[in-house]
C-alpha cells in the first residue's frame with residue numbers, strides 16, 4: 001500500500017524551480033531517504049508534504065488524504081522534525097513535549113508516559129526540568145526531534161534528524177528508528193551517507209529538484225560505484241612499481257584472490273603490513289551521480 | 297488547543313525577564329515619572345489659606361500659634377472670595393475659615409457653658425491625601441489649643457476646579473492608553489519571533505487552525521493587559537486620580553484598547569518577516585498615532601487636518617471615552633459612539649489579522 005504519493009510535484013520560488021515535477025511513491029512502513037546536495041529541494045519537498053507550503057503544481061496524497069485540500073487530516077497523522085532545531089525556549093523539555101501532545105489532543109497520561117519514554121531513550125531526563133535555552137545545542141536538537149515523535153504518528157518526516165549530534169546520540173536515534181521500521185512510514189533526509197545506508201529501505205538521490213537515482217542502497221552501490229578493490233600497505237612497495245597501481249603509499253588491486261596476492265607480493269620482496277578490502281560506499285555513489293562541484 | 301498555546305505563551309512571557317520586565321515595568325515607570333511630576337511627597341510643606349472673621353484676641357492667638365505648626369505654611373486672607381480664587385488657581389491646597397463668634401464661644405466653652413464652634417475647611421478634592429493630612433493637623437491642634445474637640449465643618453462639595461488644572465485626571469487616561477499600546481510591538485514581536493525561529497511552522501504541522509493559533513497568542517497578552525490596567529488604575533488612585541464616571545465602564549474602555557492593540561500587532565506580524573522589523577515598525581507607527589490622537593495634549597485648537605487624521609485612529613476614541621469617564625463622569629450614552637467604534641474596529645482588526653495570517657503565514 002502507498003502511504004505517500006506525489007504526482008508531478010513542482011515548487012517555484014520567483015523563477016527558481018526548487019522541486020521539479022517530482023513523482024514519488026513511498027510504501028506504507030517504508031523508510032525512504034532523500035539524499036542530495038545542498039539546495040537540491042529536499043526540505044522544500046518535505047515542507048510541501050507536511051502542508052507548510054503550497055506547491056506551484058502537482059498533487060500530494062498522504063494516507064489517502066489530499067494534502068492541499070485536507071491539510072488537517074494530514075496534519076493529524078504526521079510528525080515533522082524540521083531541519084532547524086525548533087523548540088520553545090522558556091519552556092522545559094516536559095513542557096515542550098506536552099505542548100505538542102496537547103495540540104494533537106492527546107490525554108495527559110499518555111503524554112506523560114510517552115514523554116518519559118522519549119526523554120529516557122535520548123538521554124534528556126536528567127536535564128528535562130531545565131528551561132531549554134540552557135541546554136546544549138545537541139540536547140536541543142534531540143528534544144526537537146522527539147517533539148516530532150511524541151504523538152506516535154504513522155508518518156514521520158525527519159529532515160536531517162541527526163545533524164550536529166554526537167556519535168552516541170546518533171546511534172541511539174538509529175536504534176530507536178530501527179525499532180519501528182516496517183511499522184511507520186518514514187521520509188528521511190541526511191548528509192550522513194552511513195546513516196542512509198544503514199537505515200533506508202530505498203534511497204532517492206535528488207539534484208536540482210529532480211530525483212536522479214532511486215533504488216535500494218545495495219542496488220545503488222552495485223550500479224554506480226566502482227568495483228570493490230583491495231588495498232595493501234607495507235614496506236618496499238616501490239619494488240612492484242609499474243606492475244601494480246600505487247596510490248598514497250598503498251597498492252591497489254582491483255580484483256583477485258587474497259592468497260595469491262600475498263604470495264606474489266612476498267616473492268617480489270614487499271613486506272605486507274595490512275590488507276583491506278574496500279567496499280563500495282554510498283558516498284561514491286553520491287559523488288558519481290551528483291558530481292564533485294559545490295552547489296550554489 | 298487554544299489553551300495549550302495560551303499556557304505556552306504565558307510561560308514564554310512571564311519567564312522571559314526582559315519581556316515581562318518591559319510589560320509590567322513600563323506602566324510602573326510611567327507612573328513613577330508621573331508621580332515625580334505631579335504628585336506631592338509627604339515631606340512637602342502645604343500652603344494653606346486662613347480667613348479670620350473674628351477680631352478677638354483668642355482667635356488671633358489661635359491663628360498665630362497655628363503658624364508655628366511644622367509642615368504647613370499659612371497665608372492670610374481678608375475674605376473667602378480671594379481664598380477660593382487661590383485654591384482654584386492651585387496656589388493653596390486648602391483654606392480654613394475661623395468664624396465670627398470664635399473668641400466669644402471659646403470663652404463660653406472654657407467656662408463650661410454650651411457653645412458651638414464650626415471651623416470651615418475647603419480643599420481641593422483631587423488631592424485627598426493632602427486634604428486629610430491638613431484636616432488631621434487641624435484636629436490635633438484645636439484639641440491642644442482649646443482642650444476640647446471643636447467640630448470641624450468640612451466643605452466637601454467638589455469645588456469646581458476647571459479640569460485643565462486637574463493634571464492627574466487629565467493625563468491618566470492618555471498615559472494608560474499609551475502604556476497599553478506597548479502591546480502592539482509586543483504582540484507583533486512575539487508572533488514574528490516565533491515565525492522567524494520556525495516555531496510557527498512547527499505549530500502549523502499540528503492540526504490547529506489559524507484562528508486558534510492567533511487566539512492562543514491574544515489571550516495571554518490580554519491577561520498581561522489586565523494586570524497592566526490594574527497597575528495603572530492602582531497607581532492612578534494612589535496619586536489622587538478620581539474617576540467621576542463608572543469605573544467598570546472605564547475598565548471596559550481600557551480592555552477594548554488592549555484588544556485593538558493586539559489586533560494591530562497581529563497584522564504587523566503577518567507582514568513582518570523578522571522580529572527586528574516588527575518591533576521598530578510598531579514604534580514608528582505608535583508615536584505619531586499617540587501624538588495625533590490627543591493622548592498627551594488636547595486636540596482643541598489644532599489644525600482641522602490634525603483632527604481629521606486623529607479620527608482615523610482607534611486611540612482617539614479610546615482616549616475620548618476614557619477622559620469623558622474620568623473627568624466628566626459621563627454616562628454610557630455619552631460615550632456609546634466611541635465604544636461602538638472601538639468594538640467594530642477591534643473586530644475588523646482581528647478579522648484582517650486572521651485573513652492575513654492565513655494568506656501570508658499558512659501558505
Ligand SMILES: Nc1ncnc2c1ncn2[C@@H]1O[C@H](COP(=O)(O)OP(=O)(O)OP(=O)(O)O)[C@@H](O)[C@H]1O
Nearest residue numbers: 013016018036037038039040041042043044045083
Ligand atoms: N522560502 C524560499 N524562498 C525562496 N527560495 C527558497 C525558499 N526555500 C527554499 N528556496 C530555494 O529552493 C532551493 C531548494 O532548497 P531546499 O531547502 O529545499 O534544499 P535542501 O535540499 O533541503 O538543501 P539542504 O541540504 O541545504 O538542506 C534552494 O535553491 C533554496 O534557495
Ligand SMILES: [Mg+2]
Nearest residue numbers: 042043044083
Ligand atoms: Mg534542507
